[in-house]
Amino acid sequence: MDIRMAGVTKIFHPDIVALEDVYLNVKRGEFVYFVGHTGSGKTTLLRMLNRELSPSSGQIIVGKHNLRKMRLGQLPFYRRQVGVVFQDFKLLPHLNAAENVAFVLEAIGMPGRQVAERVKAILTKLDLWKRRFLYPEQMSGGEQQRLAIARAVVNMPSLLIADEPTGNLDMETAESIMDILFSINASGTTVLMATHNQYVVDAFRARVVRLSRGRIVSDEPRGEVELYGDL
Numbered sequence: 172m173d174i175r176m177a178g179v180t181k182i183f184h185p186d187i188v189a190l191e192d193v194y195l196n197v198k199r200g201e202f203v204y205f206v207g208h209t210g211s212g213k214t215t216l217l218r219m220l221n222r223e224l225s226p227s228s229g230q231i232i233v234g235k236h237n238l239r240k241m242r243l244g245q246l247p248f249y250r251r252q253v254g255v256v257f258q259d260f261k262l263l264p265h266l267n268a269a270e271n272v273a274f275v276l277e278a279i280g281m282p283g284r285q286v287a288e289r290v291k292a293i294l295t296k297l298d299l300w301k302r303r304f305l306y307p308e309q310m311s312g313g314e315q316q317r318l319a320i321a322r323a324v325v326n327m328p329s330l331l332i333a334d335e336p337t338g339n340l341d342m343e344t345a346e347s348i349m350d351i352l353f354s355i356n357a358s359g360t361t362v363l364m365a366t367h368n369q370y371v372v373d374a375f376r377a378r379v380v381r382l383s384r385g386r387i388v389s390d391e392p393r394g395e396v397e398l399y400g401d402l
C-alpha cells in the first residue's frame with residue numbers, strides 16, 4: 172500500500188507537540204527506517220499509521236484508506252492489512268507459540284485446517300516449528316521476537332510496522348530478525364521500522380527518515396547516516 176502523509180501534526184494534551192507538519196510519501200514495497208533521538212516522534216508516527224492514534228491535523232492516506240475519515244466499523248478490515256511488531260513483543264502469556272499465531276487467524280474467522288497450515292508454514296519459515304508448544308516465558312528474547320513477527324505477518328499484511336524490533340537483542344539475533352524483515356519486504360510487504368540501532372542501519376541498507384522534535388529533518392534514499400553524529 173502506498174502511504175501519503177500531508178501536513179500531519181499530533182499534539183498530546185495539553186500542549187506536547189509530538190509531530191509537526193510532517194509530509195511523507197512511501198511507495199508500496201519500500202523499506203524505511205525511522206531514526207532520531209528519544210522523543211522525536213517515531214512511535215507516534217507509526218501508531219498513527221496503525222490508526223491507534225489520529226492526527227490533530229493533516230491527512231494520512233494508506234492505500235485507498237483515508238485514516239482520518241475511516242469509520243470505526245472499517246478499522247478491523249484495515250488492521251488486517253497491517254502487521255505490527257513492538258519491542259516488548261506483546262505476546263499472550265497463556266498461549267503457546269503456535270496458539271499465539273493461530274489466534275490472529277481464528278479472530279478473522281479462518282477455518283481450522285487452513286489456520287493449522289498457515290501456522291505451520293510461518294513457524295517453519297521463522298525456524299520456530301520445533302518450539303511451537305513452548306509458552307512465551309520459556310522462549311529466549313530472539314525467539315519471542317521471531318514469534319511476534321510470525322504473528323504480525325501470518326496474515327500476509329501489505330504493511331508491516333516494527334517499532335524497535337531489535338531492541339534488547341544481541342547483534343547476532345538482531346541480524347536474524349533483520350534478515351526476516353528484509354525477506355518479508357522482498358515478498359512485497361512495505362516495512363516501516365523505528366530504530367536506534369546504528370549497526371542495523373549500516374549493515375542492512377534502506378531509506379532512512381530522520382525525525383527531530385517531531386519534524387522530518389532528513390530523508391536519505393540509501394541510508395548512509397550517522398544516527399546521532401550531527402546532533
Ligand SMILES: Nc1ncnc2c1ncn2[C@@H]1O[C@H](COP(=O)(O)OP(=O)(O)OP(=O)(O)O)[C@@H](O)[C@H]1O
Pocket residue numbers: 183184187188189207208209210211212213214215216365
Ligand atoms: N500518549 C501520550 N501522551 C502524551 N505525550 C505523549 C504520548 N505519547 C508520546 N508522547 C510524547 O510525544 C513525544 C514523541 O514521543 P514518541 O514516543 O513518538 O518518540 P520516539 O521518537 O518514539 O521516542 P523513543 O525513541 O524513546 O521511542 C514525546 O515528547 C512523548 O513524551
